[in-house]
Amino acid sequence: MIGTAKKKTASIEDYAFESDDGELLLKSLLLEDGSDPESAYLKEFFWQELFAALEELPEKQRQVFVWNELEDITLQEIAERTGKKLKTIISRKGYAMKHLRRKLEDLYLDLFDY
Secondary structure, three states: OOOOOOOOOOOHHHHOOEOOOOOEHHHHHHHOOOOOHHHHHHHHHHHHHHHHHHHOOOHHHHHHHHHHHHOOOOHHHHHHHHOOOHHHHHHHHHHHHHHHHHHHHHHHHHHOOO
């Protein structure tokens, strides 16, 4: 039997956008402390849009995303905590990531004039 590659689950960094020089702008926008008022405003605005997009998700998808991405709980731990199969948790995370990417991509492109 030929070996199969394990499917890697998506992370918010997998969907980050890069500038022409390879800089991860999404990560820096969300996580770094903006010292100027414009950076602080953009950061706050983007977080508001992220949470608005999260609210559109079904509860189970939203919970998996929040636990995994924002609270650093592994997908395996989420499966154990909820009593669901790991594949179910991975699927929920995947649907959440696709939704968030669709909802936030246009906003991101508008903010950075791409």
